[in-house]
Amino acid sequence: MTTTIYILSSSPGDECCKEGNFYTTYKCSPPVSGHTKAILTINNFDKGGDGGCPSECSGKYYHNSVPVVALSTGWYSKGRRFENITIHANGRSVKAMVVDECDSGRGCDSPHAYLPPCENNIVDASEAVWKALHVPKKDWGWPEIFWSE
Numbered sequence: 655m656t657t658t659i660y661i662l663s664s665s666p667g668d669e670c671c672k673e674g675n676f677y678t679t680y681k682c683s684p685p686v687s688g689h690t691k692a693i694l695t696i697n698n699f700d701k702g703g704d705g706g707c708p709s710e711c712s713g714k715y716y717h718n719s720v721p722v723v724a725l726s727t728g729w730y731s732k733g734r735r736f737e738n739i740t741i742h743a744n745g746r747s748v749k750a751m752v753v754d755e756c757d758s759g760r761g762c763d764s765p766h767a768y769l770p771p772c773e774n775n776i777v778d779a780s781e782a783v784w785k786a787l788h789v790p791k792k793d794w795g796w797p798e799i800f801w802s803e
Contacts, residue, residue, distance in 0.1 A: 671762035671770050680758040680774035683728025686803070690729075694743065694799045697724060697778040699753065706767045709753035711736045716753060718781040724754035726776045735803075741783060743799040748786035750779060777801055 671677065684690070698704045699716040708715050709722070711733065716722045725735060730752070738749045756772035772778065777799065784794055 669770070670768045677761060677770040678773075679760070679771045680727060683726045683758070683774040686729060688802050689742075689800045690802065692726075692775050692777045692799055692801055693773065693796050694741070694784075695756075695772075695776055695778045695796060696784060696794055697756075697780065699724075699780050704767060704769075707765060710755055711753045714753075716780060720780060721748055721750040721782040721786060722753045722780045723750045723783065724756040724776075724778040725752055726756050726772050726774050727758035728774055730755040737803065739777075739801045739803055741777060741779070741787065741799055741801045743787045743797060744789055746787050748783055750783050754778075 698718060699709065699720075699722050700718055701708075701715040703715070709724075723739065723741070724730070725739075729735060733755075735752050738751050741748050741750055756776045756778040757766060758772045758774050758776075760766060761769055761771035784791075787799075789797065
């Protein structure tokens with residue numbers, strides 16, 4: 655892990671890397687258990703969306719109506735976790751397909767849409783996941799959730 659300054663706004667659209675700032679990078683994530691604690695973030699997996707590139711798992715884009723996620727680098731485990739996970743939040747559960755990595759080791763460049771590296775405990779989810787969990791749009795942000803395989 656690199657000790658650095660990590661500046662990230664919770665307002666959408668204000669998350670790009672800032673010149674001269676340093677960002678924390680991670681090689682691993684907390685251990686996976688039957689009830690792994692994480693932070694839920696939102697991502698647009700559609701063509702022209704947040705990440706810019708098709709999913710690493712399938713080489714495809716996914717419409718926001720499809721429940722898909724990207725996991726932090728350690729949980730993604732170099733692609734060994736291409737399967738469904740169950741996300742628990744707000745008294746509800748939803749199955750989502752893991753389609754990509756939320757890169758915790760790199761960022762601030764074109765392939766990462768100039769976004770900082772992900773933290774090591776992120777489940778980056780499509781709108782479909784948020785809607786299935788009945789999270790009001792005004793509350794979309796960084797809530798704590800649990801997930802399981």
